[in-house]
Every structure is written in C-alpha cells, then in structure tokens.
Amino acid sequence: MATLDKPALKRKLKEKAGLVCERHIFLCLGPNCEPEIGKKTWRLLRKRFKELASEGRYFNCTELRCCSLCRSGPIAIVYPEGVYYSEVTPERCERIIDEHLVNGNVVEEFAFAKVPLLQIDSVSKKTEKKD
Numbered sequence: 001m002a003t004l005d006k007p008a009l010k011r012k013l014k015e016k017a018g019l020v021c022e023r024h025i026f027l028c029l030g031p032n033c034e035p036e037i038g039k040k041t042w043r044l045l046r047k048r049f050k051e052l053a054s055e056g057r058y059f060n061c062t063e064l065r066c067c068s069l070c071r072s073g074p075i076a077i078v079y080p081e082g083v084y085y086s087e088v089t090p091e092r093c094e095r096i097i098d099e100h101l102v103n104g105n106v107v108e109e110f111a112f113a114k115v116p117l118l119q120i121d122s123v124s125k126k127t128e129k130k131d
C-alpha cells in the first residue's frame, strides 16, 4: 500500500471545491414545506454559492425531501452548528447566507433550535469509559 501523502490529499480536496466547505446547508423541498418557495430558495443558494466560490469561499447545499418536522417550512439546517431555521424564503436565505454561512453569526430571529454534531473526541471518550 502507498504511504499516505496528506499534503497531496489536501491539495486535491482544495481543487475539488464541492468537497471542501466552510458550512453545509440542508434545505427541505418536501411536500409539506412550501416546495415552490423552497425551489426558489434552492436556486438562490446555488447562484450565491457559485458567486462565493469565485471569491474563494466554499459552501455546500443538499436538498432534503423531508426532515420529519413538516411545519413552518421550508426548513433549513446549517452545519456544523446544527442550527434549524424555519420559513426560509429567498429573502431570509440571503440573510442566512450573509450572516451565518459567511460570517458565522446565527440569525437568531429565524432560528428555532440548535442541535450541534457530537465531537469525535467526546464520542471516543464515552466509548472508552464503557470499556
């Protein structure tokens, strides 16, 4: 097996802009989340992310079909913070992009929950305690 070449792998990741991102937003386009508004918001996200990529800022978006909340949609979730946003219209999405994704400030007036990802270290420590 070849030896691990971390710098080469990192360079390759940077070349593949879609694989490197500062934040990731999931947007529900499901039937109970105002899908027409969601589609407009989705197009805006794609357009803005292309513009930001040309400035060297990379973000990812993924469309969801349902995240089991099914009210006050479109629902969007931003990671790594795990912030849940409701009624994400294109106008709200502009603010979420500018304030949260780009500048790291949660748009509190649209956010209704925060469920951050578990840190790998804390998972490892829990597993170690059981052993």
Ligand code: FES
Residues within 6 Å of the ligand: 028, 029, 030, 031, 032, 033, 065, 066, 067, 068, 069, 070, 071, 073, 075
């Ligand atoms: S359709 Fe969006 S949460 Fe269910």
